[in-house]
Amino acid sequence: MFFHIVLERNMQLHPRHFGPHLRDKLVSKLIKDVEGTCSGRHGFVVAITGVEDIGKGLIREGTGYVTFPVKYQCVVFRPFKGEILEAVVTMVNKMGFFAEAGPVQIFVSNHLIPDDMEFQSGDVPNYTTSDGSVKIQKESEVRLKIIGTRVDATEIFCIGTIKDDFLGVISDPGAAV
Amino acid sequence: MSLAEAPSSSPSSSSGSEDFAALLDAELELASGADSAFPGDPSSASPATDDEGEEEDSEEEVEVEVLEQNGAKRRRVEEQRQDQGMSISPDKFATGPSENVQVELCPHPGYFGGLCFRCGKPQDEEDVSGVAFGYIHKGLRLGTSEIDRLRGADLKNLLRERKLVLILDLDHTLINSTKLQDISSAENELGIRTAALKDDPDRSIFTLDSMQMLTKLRPFVRKFLKEASNMFEMYIYTMGDKAYAIEIAKLLDPTNVYFPSKVISNSDCTQRHQKGLDVILGAESVAVILDDTEYVWQKHKENLILMERYHYFASSCRQFGFGVRSLSESMQDERESDGALATVLNVLKRIHAIFFDTAAETDLSSQDVRQVIKTVRKEVLKGCKLVFSRVFPNNARPQEQMMWKMAEHLGAVCSTDVDSTVTHVVAVDLGTEKARWAVGNKKFLVHPRWIEAANFRWHRQPEEDFHVIPPKEKSRDKVNAGLDESEHLNGDLQVFRVREYVMRIENP
Numbered sequence: 035m036f037f038h039i040v041l042e043r044n045m046q047l048h049p050r051h052f053g054p055h056l057r058d059k060l061v062s063k064l065i066k067d068v069e070g071t072c073s074g075r076h077g078f079v080v081a082i083t084g085v086e087d088i089g090k091g092l093i094r095e096g097t098g099y100v101t102f103p104v105k106y107q108c109v110v111f112r113p114f115k116g117e118i119l120e121a122v123v124t125m126v127n128k129m130g131f132f133a134e135a136g137p138v139q140i141f142v143s144n145h146l147i148p149d150d151m152e153f154q155s156g157d158v159p160n161y162t163t164s165d166g167s168v169k170i171q172k173e174s175e176v177r178l179k180i181i182g183t184r185v186d187a188t189e190i191f192c193i194g195t196i197k198d199d200f201l202g203v204i205s206d207p208g209a210a211v
Numbered sequence: 212m213s214l215a216e217a218p219s220s221s222p223s224s225s226s227g228s229e230d231f232a233a234l235l236d237a238e239l240e241l242a243s244g245a246d247s248a249f250p251g252d253p254s255s256a257s258p259a260t261d262d263e264g265e266e267e268d269s270e271e272e273v274e275v276e277v278l279e280q281n282g283a284k285r286r287r288v289e290e291q292r293q294d295q296g297m298s299i300s301p302d303k304f305a306t307g308p309s310e311n312v313q314v315e316l317c318p319h320p321g322y323f324g325g326l327c328f329r330c331g332k333p334q335d336e337e338d339v340s341g342v343a344f345g346y347i348h349k350g351l352r353l354g355t356s357e358i359d360r361l362r363g364a365d366l367k368n369l370l371r372e373r374k375l376v377l378i379l380d381l382d383h384t385l386i387n388s389t390k391l392q393d394i395s396s397a398e399n400e401l402g403i404r405t406a407a408l409k410d411d412p413d414r415s416i417f418t419l420d421s422m423q424m425l426t427k428l429r430p431f432v433r434k435f436l437k438e439a440s441n442m443f444e445m446y447i448y449t450m451g452d453k454a455y456a457i458e459i460a461k462l463l464d465p466t467n468v469y470f471p472s473k474v475i476s477n478s479d480c481t482q483r484h485q486k487g488l489d490v491i492l493g494a495e496s497v498a499v500i501l502d503d504t505e506y507v508w509q510k511h512k513e514n515l516i517l518m519e520r521y522h523y524f525a526s527s528c529r530q531f532g533f534g535v536r537s538l539s540e541s542m543q544d545e546r547e548s549d550g551a552l553a554t555v556l557n558v559l560k561r562i563h564a565i566f567f568d569t570a571a572e573t574d575l576s577s578q579d580v581r582q583v584i585k586t587v588r589k590e591v592l593k594g595c596k597l598v599f600s601r602v603f604p605n606n607a608r609p610q611e612q613m614m615w616k617m618a619e620h621l622g623a624v625c626s627t628d629v630d631s632t633v634t635h636v637v638a639v640d641l642g643t644e645k646a647r648w649a650v651g652n653k654k655f656l657v658h659p660r661w662i663e664a665a666n667f668r669w670h671r672q673p674e675e676d677f678h679v680i681p682p683k684e685k686s687r688d689k690v691n692a693g694l695d696e697s698e699h700l701n702g703d704l705q706v707f708r709v710r711e712y713v714m715r716i717e718n719p
Contacts, residue, residue, distance in 0.1 A: 115331065125348065125472065127347060127472060128361055128364065128365060128492065129321070129347070129351070129353070129361065130328070132348055139324070139349075139350075141323035141324075141328055141348070141351070143320070143321070143323075143328035143329060145320065145328070145329045146328070146329065153364075153368075155368060155372075157468065159471075180331075181330070181331035182326040182327070182330070182331020182332060182333070183326075183331075184324050184325050184326050184333065189324070189350075191323060191324025191325065191326060191350055192324075192326075193323060193326045193327070193328050193331040
């Protein structure tokens with residue numbers, strides 16, 4: 035799920051940046067520091083959309099660095115248990131398949147793939163139904179349900195399932211060929 | 212809702228979190244199904260990761276606040292415990308639709324990123340079970356029962372495709388690498404680095420810029436991989452580090468058809484300085500290993516086909532104590548047609564054929580490739596009866612000697628006394644009683660090298676190439692004679708083995 039929220043962060047700035055472009059410098063450092071990171075509470079910071087407020091700087095004794103509290107708006111992405119996501123399959127093997135939804139890594143194990151789909155090894159490993167009508171392989175787009183999430187400092191891991199109604203392949207790269 | 216309480220512990224991100232929590236509440240009230248699943252959710256972010264998040268949010272925190280935080284965290288952990296306790300039933304409910312009201316606990320067949328991949332619950336942090344399969348995907352870990360299940364399922368598929376599992380070592384087996392700084396001056400003069408820069412699709416020498424290394428592919432390796440891939444599911448298993456293994460895999464398999472997520476490096480080993488089949492999702496009964504080091508496969512010697520070490524670069528020779536000119540320095544190389552890889556490919560073909568053809572009458576799944584390897588090896592010196600003369604130290608039991616065991620594994624019969632059924636006398640000296648007996652009775656008199664050569668070449672070698680050198684030509688002459696003889700009779704392949712052997716004689 036995506037959220038547009040306001041977050042706050044204390045930014046430390048080197049004294050050499052004090053001058054006419056201080057604000058720009060602060061914003062570019064903020065973007066560099068924050069975009070693409072994960073936090074356990076908010077998930078993945080996709081983009082900073084604006085800076086609401088920059089508070090008063092506090093000079094650190096000894097170093098000359100200044101700490102600014104910065105409030106900024108950003109778009110975050112955080113998967114939730116029970117959420118339905120669309121993801122692109124990145125790897126298929128006998129244990130199941132791995133998929134990505136943006137920065138989020140999702141694993142769907144073969145326990146959570148419908149029983150009528152069987153693993154086929156070969157040049158393009160895939161899961162196929164017995165009648166061959168549905169096929170999951172690399173680059174397939176699947177709709178899946180998240181049953182577990184873990185967000186750590188740099189990555190989000192999810193466990194997904196397609197063993198439920200209306201889940202599974204939504205576009206099949208092999209079908210077009 | 213514990214998320215809503217969280218801001219109190221982290222003053223620096225208060226406004227954002229409040230908004231966020233409010234949003235969440237709104238969203239969650241809409242999504243009815245998610246409601247039951249949610250209480251368990253905060254617990255999935257473990258206290259450790261929460262901590263990290265907070266530290267990131269507030270780079271500068273005064274000590275008092277930290278203390279407060281700790282207090283708050285403790286409180287929160289307690290809440291989580293309660294949450295977890297309460298959430299057992301809703302969790303069951305959440306997975307219920309797919310698992311059909313499952314009463315018994317999930318056996319946790321494996322984990323991805325610390326979450327059970329069957330029920331989605333976080334892993335017990337104290338009791339980390341199973342084997343990590345980092346080479347397949349980061350964060351993947353499988354329990355033993357799941358590995359067994361996968362192996363069993365895999366075995367059926369493999370046998371249906373008439374394939375076995377082949378595990379390949381890299382260094383000295385398929386390739387030889389050297390650091391750029393270790394290139395000898397002679398190699399430099401021969402322009403070895405410029406050869407690596409040429410844009411020739413058939414070249415066999417490459418520079419790994421990122422690692423400051425030069426790599427030489429063993430002759431025949433491309434053809435070997437191509438043919439072996441029809442009979443085997445192949446893995447790379449090296450003691451090198453991951454980055455190196457991946458780079459080499461790219462050289463050997465540019466289109467990634469032979470080794471898709473099958474490159475195992477030292478970070479995946481479960482035991483230090485040991486390789487094991489436990490990280491391979493193939494049954495032991497169908498696994499064949501090609502490696503130049505026996506020591507690392509303590510538990511799986513029966514699966515191992517020992518390879519003659521491929522030393523191309525001077526640094527590699529030095530490392531193993533050969534004080535002679537390397538192949539690179541003398542502009543030589545193993546022959547494609549009968550080099551080590553071509554030889555072993557024939558052996559593999561034979562093993563594959565025996566495995567699948569003799570199984571016509573029996574059940575395929577009861578076949579064991581280890582038995583097949585033994586059978587094939589036993590044919591090498593079949594019908595030979597050997598007597599050793601002054602090869603072993605006097606006080607040692609001959610049955611325990613390496614050479615004796617090797618001969619027996621190759622199918623020869625070993626004996627301590629000469630009689631009319633003896634076919635070969637193995638000696639290093641012409642002067643012994645048994646050696647003279649052999650000459651007198653027109654038996655083959657061979658050097659122990661003959662057994663070694665047969666062991667590596669999987670074929671009985673012509674005895675006349677392994678004469679015992681007359682005692683008068685000792686010392687220097689012997690070294691030269693040994694080298695020359697092998698070089699023109701046995702091809703380049705033998706050179707190093709012989710050198711190694713000569714070394715052993717020279718410095719006992």
